[in-house]
Amino acid sequence: MYARKIPPQLNCGLDLVAEVLYGKWKIRLLWFIHEGHRRPGELQRKIPDASRRVLHMQLKELEEHELLRKEIFAEVPLHVEYHLTEFGQTLIPLIAGIGNWGDAHSEQLRRVIGKRIPG
Amino acid sequence: MYARKIPPQLNCGLDLVAEVLYGKWKIRLLWFIHEGHRRPGELQRKIPDASRRVLHMQLKELEEHELLRKEIFAEVPLHVEYHLTEFGQTLIPLIAGIGNWGDAHSEQLRRVIGKRIPG
DNA sequence: TACCACAGGGATAAATTTTTCCCTATTGCG
């Protein structure tokens, strides 16, 4: 990975959450896994804008942070499944809340985002 | 600012939220402003780890995204206040939820974060 | 005048994250 030069500050709950969720695709990964898309290849197809590499890295971090559990099926063909841990599950209502907020305000959000990204 | 080379994807609610909240200090800024710390200098003192510059930039983006409203007091001495807009207020319960989750699981979070940041 | 606090921008460097490209390894199939 990349060895941080500036240590993160972990003062409050928000800092701690940021430390485990602040990655471009992490919340989407958790959400799609919660929806039942458990295999890496499947997740790559769900999130085609992300590079394959970074999805692997973020899945690994989520696993190290014990939000996901990795299960390796040494069958033929080999495959891998990620599942939410009990800890990870507790995050789902929050992610659902965020997604719902975004959906509920999508018109307004698209408008204000559009102010900065013309075209 | 920085002109993006890769346009953001705005497919679902989560993408839209990311577009307005994905900045290292944005959630903290919204939270501290909600707590009544409305002036830029005050926010800088609350978040000493952030550079003065980036706080200004993120405040400006939050304002452009209509989550904050900026009020300039042309008094002596000059001062500025940021307030949550009505739209911004609707985000507060979500932020509170995230912070509470972090606080509630802070022991576990510190442990799993510590796995990656020894010392 | 010199210095303080306030708010904030430009230019550039540094840090960090994400992408791109290419490699490993297993097993099945033609």
Add this chain to the structure above:
DNA sequence: CGCAATAGGGAAAAATTTATCCCTGTGGTA
């Protein structure tokens, strides 16, 4: 064998974000 799909890592480049440094400008105060 050659090639498919599976999962995943190393190295380096590119993109993006954040930090650092120095500047503007106002008005109060010593």
